[in-house]
Amino acid sequence: MADKLETSEYASPPCFMHELAADFRTVASPSDSWRDVSRWRIAERKRLIDERLALDADERQAKSVRIAGRLDTVIGRPSGRTVGTYWPFRGEPDLRNWGIKIIERGGRIALPVVIQKGWPLEYRIWSPGDPLERGIWNMLVPSRGPAVLPDVVIAPVVGFDDARYRLGYGGGYFDRTLAIMARKPLIVGVGYTQSRLPSIYPQPHDIGMDVIVTD
Template sequence: MAIDDNDAEPALGEYASPPCFMHELSPDYRPDAAPSDAWADVARWRKAERQRLIEERLAVDVDERKARSECIAARLDAAIGRISGRIVSAYWPFRGEPDLRNWSIKVIERGGRIALPVVIRKGWPLEFRIWAPGDPLERGVWNILVPSHGPSVQPDVVVAPVVGFDAANYRLGYGGGFFDRTLAAMTNQPLTVGVGFAGSRLRTIYPQPHDIPMSAIVTDE
């Protein structure tokens, strides 16, 4: 279920070239190209879209971005449902992402617990550590604040920021594969909710076998 009121299918021309696509992205594309060649073209397309979407997000006025974040926070409650007694993985905002820190505090006030994702090592699944206001934080990978210590837990709900997303709830992230790798390793699958600004919607991200769709996408529209 995509929690997004903008259900109209955008015209293909609104987005960068699709990978049939291959002849546009790769001048030496051959119809009998190997799957690995196709993935290389998808990866190049994703890199370009990722850069474009991040630049557009950072260009939004700070006050407007704050207002959009508040809209997303208001809609998250409907997507998640009951909060009390559940562990919700949130995140510390990075590079213009929706800022849900106030919403996270309200989760704690309503009887939930907040965990923040921590990168342990490249190629490893994320670790989720419980966090509450006043707990010490330190700079982690990409200089993002993460809990300095605390119990590692498996969340009931994972709220993940998206760089881009599509109608099938696939998430375009930063390219490290951390969330997909983490979800694939979990024994009990959590509710996964992607959050992003409506302008980040793509016709498709051209999902690959390793990509895992989110349960829902929440935007500001």
């Protein structure tokens, strides 16, 4: 999300911290302190976003196409299903053309809308030609449309680990949203292979993905 989110984390309890090792990626753990984990995540988040923004546009597009092809295998037939996807932000995989193909194959797509900072996301149905407006953080969102519960949620990752936990932007929006859903969707994290981490040091509020799809 916005730069502001990169300096904070979701539901952080008050505690004190000791200093991390200089090489964050080689320490076994940032310690049991949430403040230490939060500091480590902030550093990794910045590094990973900088790396993906540095990708050549053609390379990023090629990676996005490969991810889209693998999503088809993971999700299967979309007919009659609602897929919660997203508009790309800060170098994320661009799945907009893939979303249009979901509609052409009989499915529906829904886009996440931030209703208010700190609240769960609301997914709204969107089809080509439906109006979009600038929402919080200047991101394009459906200006109207029914709120729905997706059958599949595509969650872009900043980083991910082998336990299928997702490092996001630090706002906690996906975690809050998934935690309150009355019916659990298939949760698919998507990101670049270079975003793999040994661990994100998951906390009680972190919700794992069912599968991670990369290029």
